[in-house]
Amino acid sequence: MKYYITGDCHRHFRKVEFFCRHHGTTRKDVLILLGDVGINFFLDDSDKKLKEELSKLPITLFCVHGNHEERPEYIGSYYKKIWCGGAVSFEPQYSNILFAIDGEIYKFGKKKGIVIGGAYSVDREYRLLAGLPWFQNEQPSEKVKKRVEKELEKIGWKVDYVFSHTCPLLYEPTPKEVIGFEKIDRSTEEWLDSIAKKLQYTKWYFGHYHDNIQYADAELLYEGIKELGKEDYLQKLGRPKYRVGEKVYFLYGKEQEGYGTISVVDGYGTFGQAREVSYDIMGFDCNEPESRILFKHIEESKVQRFEEMLDESL
Template sequence: MHFYITGDTHRSFDRIEDFCYGYETTTEDVMIILGDAGINYWLDLSDKELKGRLSGMDITFFCVHGNHEARPWEAADYEEKIWNEGIVYVEEQYPNILFAKDGEIYNFHGRKVMPIGGAYSIDKYYRIRNGLPWFESEQPDEAIKKYVEQKLDKVNWQLDIVLSHTVPIECEPVWAFIPGLDQSTVDKSTEKWLQYIYDNLEFTEWYAGHYHVECEESGVRIMFEEYDEIM
């Protein structure tokens, strides 16, 4: 079993399919998507068609929550099951498409791995004005934050790997921000909370997506279309 990792896909999986062919993966292998997989976005037949395509690919998807997708329980009839020692959300007809539960601690090759998804959408009002999906639940609410912190308490704030969508605020790639966007209008509450976690957590690796760039900022690796493997 291999645990591969990559950034946002936004419903476009051609490159993942090419990767699977090139590496001759099977459904025993896992592709971690660091948020915005976009599988539950339109909440209509097109989502089911996409899931049908992905269910035929030789990989198991493990999706961190992003800000361009619904939470699983908002999207379809998902059930919870235990997978690699943590809870995931899965639909019976698509067993290789798994959605992470924020704050769960998974065992990947003996390493403790926690997903902490969500972010604010800078295109929120554009999407609302134009009748595109926007999800009020895009950022972690107080219940999710409490759950994450309780789980961290149980492991004395020691993890091997964090998988987030956005980043601690001090790790933002400010050079990659959209020119002309007034950052004072952007809700940074998730980034500020992740900063609290970052400052108090003993960890080895931290991966994030969201920004559509490839870089490392203060020990956090931000990914887009490149791949890595958790060994």
């Protein structure tokens, strides 16, 4: 049995399928998902179809609550049972899909971890306008907060791991591209910050911010997959940021500049790109605009949309 951990999936599980296939996992192995799994999002047959597909995976999914999904306690098909020392929500027909309960403490081998899910939705207004699901109970309630603090008091405010969706202010990245960031309800982050100041922990894992960042005693995970407690990534595929047909600026070779149109998004795991997505771009060298060239396997970190480049130059 091994324990692995990764960030948001938002109903897209290619990284999980790829991981299971290439690491030979079994149902005894556990993958901790740090919220926004998206399994209980539409609350209709499409959710059931997704769960049926995931129930065939050779791994057990342990899901922290995010802000893009309903809490299982508000869905009538869920039951509770004890798993790894703590209570989880589950549906009998999907036995490898488990949902953590906020405030529960679970045992992962010789280590213990507490789960604190939930977050504020930055896209709340958009989802409401677009007719997409938004869940009123996305953030932890006062009842949940009191329960978390009570459980931590029982164990003397000392634990090996914390698994949350969002994070304490201490670790909060500042997404400058989010318009109105300063207006976001950060009450959950402020409360988690107060928890972090009192709690002794080895590592605080969280998702929500769609990036992979390592701190001294915390970890923000998105596409990266690690073995719990380990430093190195086992897989860091990345979901492609750009699509075929997009016009982009890019760097290649020894910081040479080019521009063109994405013609191919390289397949996962190909061309040695276990750590970063790459693209084939039909375009021009900025110094030789007369010659059209197919630039192969340009890493995503070296690619930028024209609009982004222009914004930075203003």
